[in-house]
Amino acid sequence: DIQMTQSPASLSASVGDRVTITCRASQSISDWLAWYQQKPGKAPKVLIYKAFSLESGVPSRFSGSRSGTEFTLTISSLQPDDSATYYCQQFNGYPFTFGQGTKVEIK
Amino acid sequence: QLQLQESGPAVVRPSETLSLTCTVSGGSISNRSYYWAWIRQPPGKGLQWIATIYYDGSTDYNPSLKSRITISVDSSKNQVSLTLRSMTVADTSVYYCARQWGPLGWFDPWGPGTLVTVSS
Numbered sequence: 001d002i003q004m005t006q007s008p009a010s011l012s013a014s015v016g017d018r019v020t021i022t023c024r025a026s027q028s029i030s031d032w033l034a035w036y037q038q039k040p041g042k043a044p045k046v047l048i049y050k051a052f053s054l055e056s057g058v059p060s061r062f063s064g065s066r067s068g069t070e071f072t073l074t075i076s077s078l079q080p081d082d083s084a085t086y087y088c089q090q091f092n093g094y095p096f097t098f099g100q101g102t103k104v105e106i107k
Numbered sequence: 108q109l110q111l112q113e114s115g116p117a118v119v120r121p122s123e124t125l126s127l128t129c130t131v132s133g134g135s136i137s138n139r140s141y142y143w144a145w146i147r148q149p150p151g152k153g154l155q156w157i158a159t160i161y162y163d164g165s166t167d168y169n170p171s172l173k174s175r176i177t178i179s180v181d182s183s184k185n186q187v188s189l190t191l192r193s194m195t196v197a198d199t200s201v202y203y204c205a206r207q208w209g210p211l212g213w214f215d216p217w218g219p220g221t222l223v224t225v226s227s
Contacts, residue, residue, distance in 0.1 A: 001170075034213035043203055043217035044154065055215070087154055091211045095169045096156040 006099025023088035111218035129204030
């Protein structure tokens with residue numbers, strides 16, 4: 001199985017801050033990675049797919065990047081509505097696997 | 108707009124079999140562009156992919172669960188079903204169904220999920 005190591009587990013930042021979340025794959029997954037946002041009691045929602053592509057309707061402050069097997073989700077200017085848990089998911093091959101999640105809190 | 112809705116029992120006894128159904132509305136489950144998946148999340152924990160099915164019945168299973176699960180599709184009802192046998196407390200989770208974008212793809216949209224508790 002491809003392991004996805006996500007960091008940090010949690011973070012606290014202020015409105016307007018730039019926030020980065022990282023996911024490292026245990027092997028090459030090309031660009032086959034998605035990022036999801038999950039709020040309490042709700043299903044995850046896709047933000048980014050194929051490492052870089054912004055899902056329709058998602059604010060442009062969210063962006064994805066890749067360097068080798070390391071993937072980054074960036075929130076350029078944190079907003080109160082961004083308080084949530086974020087997950088990465090690889091879909092390079094079965095079994096699909098997720099990162100452990102990053103809980104983002106607003107100071 | 109495509110919508111998915113999971114249904115099934117809220118409580119299952121240990122050793123029993125869980126049967127869940129995902130009803131798709133606003134689109135056809137036979138659309139050849141998409142696959143259909145089940146994902147679960149234990150309370151307070153992360154996400155685990157369970158299984159994926161195509162409209163023609165072809166399947167992929169998580170090896171960690173493969174011996175206990177069956178996924179099936181009923182195109183006439185626009186439904187995908189999941190069966191999980193020999194349930195234990197560790198299977199207590201919110202179970203989600205989702206549309207999968209291609210044979211290797213991301214999940215979007217998701218159903219709201221259904222909490223299944225294993226308890227005697």
